Amino acid sequence: MLPIVLLSVFGIILLFLGFMKSRAVLLPACLLFITLALASNFIDWNKTYLYFNSMMLMNNLAMVFIGIVLISAFMVVALSGHYLEDESAQPAEYYAILLFSLVGAIMMISFENLLMLFVGIEILSVAMYILTGSDKHNLRANEASIKYFLMGAFATGIMLFGIALLYGATGSFAVSGIRGVIGAGSGASLLLYVGLLLLLIGILFKVSAAPFHFWTPDVYDGAPTLFTAYMSTVVKTAGFAALLRLLSVPFNNVYNFWWVILAIITALTLVAGNVTAVYQNSFKRMMAYSSISHAGYLLIGLAALTQQSRQALVFYSLAYSLATISAFGILLLVARERSLNRLNTDNRSDESFDAFNGLARKNPLLGFVMAVSMLSLAGIPLTAGFWGKFMVFSAAVERGMIWLLVVAVLMSAVGIYYYFRVVIAMYFREGTTENIRIAPFYRFVLIAATVLTIALGIVPGLLQGLV
Numbered sequence: 001m002l003p004i005v006l007l008s009v010f011g012i013i014l015l016f017l018g019f020m021k022s023r024a025v026l027l028p029a030c031l032l033f034i035t036l037a038l039a040s041n042f043i044d045w046n047k048t049y050l051y052f053n054s055m056m057l058m059n060n061l062a063m064v065f066i067g068i069v070l071i072s073a074f075m076v077v078a079l080s081g082h083y084l085e086d087e088s089a090q091p092a093e094y095y096a097i098l099l100f101s102l103v104g105a106i107m108m109i110s111f112e113n114l115l116m117l118f119v120g121i122e123i124l125s126v127a128m129y130i131l132t133g134s135d136k137h138n139l140r141a142n143e144a145s146i147k148y149f150l151m152g153a154f155a156t157g158i159m160l161f162g163i164a165l166l167y168g169a170t171g172s173f174a175v176s177g178i179r180g181v182i183g184a185g186s187g188a189s190l191l192l193y194v195g196l197l198l199l200l201i202g203i204l205f206k207v208s209a210a211p212f213h214f215w216t217p218d219v220y221d222g223a224p225t226l227f228t229a230y231m232s233t234v235v236k237t238a239g240f241a242a243l244l245r246l247l248s249v250p251f252n253n254v255y256n257f258w259w260v261i262l263a264i265i266t267a268l269t270l271v272a273g274n275v276t277a278v279y280q281n282s283f284k285r286m287m288a289y290s291s292i293s294h295a296g297y298l299l300i301g302l303a304a305l306t307q308q309s310r311q312a313l314v315f316y317s318l319a320y321s322l323a324t325i326s327a328f329g330i331l332l333l334v335a336r337e338r339s340l341n342r343l344n345t346d347n348r349s350d351e352s353f354d355a356f357n358g359l360a361r362k363n364p365l366l367g368f369v370m371a372v373s374m375l376s377l378a379g380i381p382l383t384a385g386f387w388g389k390f391m392v393f394s395a396a397v398e399r400g401m402i403w404l405l406v407v408a409v410l411m412s413a414v415g416i417y418y419y420f421r422v423v424i425a426m427y428f429r430e431g432t433t434e435n436i437r438i439a440p441f442y443r444f445v446l447i448a449a450t451v452l453t454i455a456l457g458i459v460p461g462l463l464q465g466l467v
Contacts, residue, residue, distance in 0.1 A: 001051045001058060001110070002040040003066060004103050009034070011099035018092025030077050030095040037102070042133040050155045050406035054174065055113040060109040060322045064314055064466050065241040069105050072233040072321045073098065078445045079329045080226050082336060094134060098230065101127035105238035109245075114163045114173045114199075117242060121159070121206065124238065125152050128231055132223040144222025151215045152205070159202020162371070163261045165195030178250040193257055203246070209299060210268040210290045220288035225335065225351075228284060229328035232291045233321040241299050244313055247302060255305065260301045267407050270298035274411040277418045283331055284351045286418055287324070290377060293415060294320050297392055300408060304395035312391035315463055319384030319456060323376040326449045329442070330370045334359065337436045355420055357431025366436065375451050378419040379412055384456035 010033035015028055041063055048059045077098065085390055094208040100123065107120025129152065133145025141182040165172055169192035183190070205212040221229045251258065273293030280286040301309040334355050360367025376385035390414065398407045425431075438446075456462060 001056060001106070002043065002120045003037045003070075004106055006037045006040055007099045007103050007106075007231045008168060010037070011096040011103075011129050014092055014099065015356040016098040018090070018096075019331070023091055026091050026095060027077070027081060027084060029265050030099070031074060033099065034070055034074045034077065036103075038067060039048040041066050041070065048309075050112060052116070055116045056107065056110045057112040057175075058110055060466065061310060061314075062216065062241075062245075063249045065237065065317070066106050067235050068314070068318050068321060069102065069109070069234050071318075072237065072325060073102055073230070075325045075329075075445050075449060076226060076230045076233070078441055079229070079325075079332060080333070081439055085290035088137070090134075094131065097127045097130055101131075104345040105234055108238045111242065111245065112175050114166065114175075114178075117246075118160060118163060121203070121242075122156065124235060125156070127204070128227070128235060128262040128382070131227040131230070132219060134227065135224050138222070138224075140222035141224065142222075144219045148215055148219045155202050155205035155212070157415070158198050158205075162195045162198025162200075162202060165191050165198065167195075169195055170305045175245070175250045179253070182250065192254070196254070196258060197250060197261070198242075199246070200262075203239060203243055204265065206297075207236055207243070207295050208269075209265055210272040210292065211294050211296075213269070213272060213292045216292055217285050217288040219286045220291065221351075222283060223331050224283065224330055229286075229325055232287070232328075233324050235273050235290065236295065236298075237317045237321060240295075240302070240317060243302055244310065248305060248309075252305070259303055259305070262299060263401060263404055266299040267301060267404060269293070270407055272412040274414040274418075278414060280418070281352050281353065283355070283422070285351055286353075287301075287327060290415070290418075293323075293411065294377070297389060297408065300401075300404060301395050303404065304392075304401060305398040306395045306398045308395045308398060310392060311464070312388070312395050314466065315384070315391055315456070315460070318463070319388040319453065321374060322453050323373040323383075323385060324454070325378070325413075326369050326373040326446055329446055329449075330359075330366050330373070331355075333366065333436050333438065333442075337434070353425050354431075356422055357427070358428040359431065360426040362434060363436050365446075366438075366444070369450045370426060374419040374422050374451050374452055376457070380416075382454065382457045384453045384460070386457060431442075 013298045014030060017029060044058060045063060050057055083089040083094060104120045104123025107116055111117040111120060129145055129149045132148050133141050135141040169189050170178045172178055208216040270293060273289050273296055277286050277289035280289060298313060335351060337354060375384035379389040380383045393405055
């Protein structure tokens with residue numbers, strides 16, 4: 001699989017580039033490497049291949065999810081120019097770890113063997129543990145990193161135990177082998193059900209689903225904002241792609257067992273994420289709970305698992321990633337500007353809702369980008385987020401999960417409240433925000449994400465037929 005090979009080689013090259021006296025080449029090199037990996041991803045379009053002794057499978061669905069992950073990574077890396085100016089930062093190491101983490105994400109998306117799924121999750125997770133604590137002088141980052149590591153280790157143990165039980169029940173780690181045993185009616189035992197449940201718990205922890213979400217607010221809040229953006233988009237997209245493959249292929253024949261459990265978890269996730277977000281005063285913590293709530297909306301598509309679910313999950317993942325990257329990109333600019341102007345000495349106030357007061361008046365472009373991002377996350381029409389929710393809601397209706405749809409609609413109404421807090425602060429409150437200087441490429445990324453969000457909101461059929 002070419003993207004995996006390229007990203008692994010490019011990561012090593014970036015480490016060597018870190019020995020150069022000038023850092024200026026690091027960011028363009030990383031962006032070029034991700035672009036090459038993205039281009040190589042679609043070489044085998046409309047073809048299906050097995051790789052690495054049938055441990056990984058590449059088809060159109062996997063390519064689309066990998067494309068979303070790589071586009072998200074490209075945008076996040078493009079917002080990282082401030083690391084080149086920070087004497088204490090190590091951008092070569094950061095970029096290399098990001099590329100290595102993408103290898104793990106691709107393994108999660110295209111696994112054909114449960115062992116490859118486990119390896120992919122661990123590659124991605126270890127990279128995120130390191131990046132979360134990359135700001136060594138920040139106590140919040142150190143706390144977030146150790147908390148993420150310890151809780152992630154427990155989740156990994158649970159998941160590995162589940163894989164072992166599944167092997168005991170079916171005699172195979174391969175997706176096709178497990179599906180064959182279950183389809184023949186000889187594998188549906190208590191051992192298999194317990195193993196599946198433990199495996200789901202491990203992956204649901206990674207995507208911040210309730211009640212396995214308690215790590216998310218502290219980790220998102222403590223991690224450097226750039227890596228929070230990466231965590232909430234790339235990691236989540238890879239996790240849901242893995243869940244979709246896991247539930248739709250080997251365990252589709254035991255749908256009657258797991259759909260009730262997943263539906264209950266979905267409802268808990270929606271309520272926990274949306275209701276708790278209302279009480280947050282920190283924008284980053286609000287976005288953390290927002291991430292939890294959007295995990296709930298994505299879980300609706302998985303719980304329904306209809307023909308429309310694949311299209312819905314692809315569209316929603318892209319819409320959510322674009323809006324989230326835009327929001328964190330604006331937060332990065334605002335927090336840095338306030339810090340440089342020494343408007344306060346408390347880093348937490350740089351990330352509060354008050355930091356956006358009057359932003360749209362002094363910086364109309366930033367205000368517009370943030371407004372579109374918040375409207376998309378809230379699911380307002382003429383944005384991609386609206387059609388993403390519409391598609392997953394339609395899947396729930398098709399499956400007859402009306403009670404889950406009612407919960408989702410009510411929580412969507414709650415979500416409008418806290419997303420509009422940011423819009424109101426930008427347009428209707430007085431603030432001390434000055435004109436913020438934006439680097440040309442930074443500006444391009446924000447505009448591109450906003451244009452795509454609006455374009456997908458107006459013409460949602462742009463992605464139709466890809467999967």
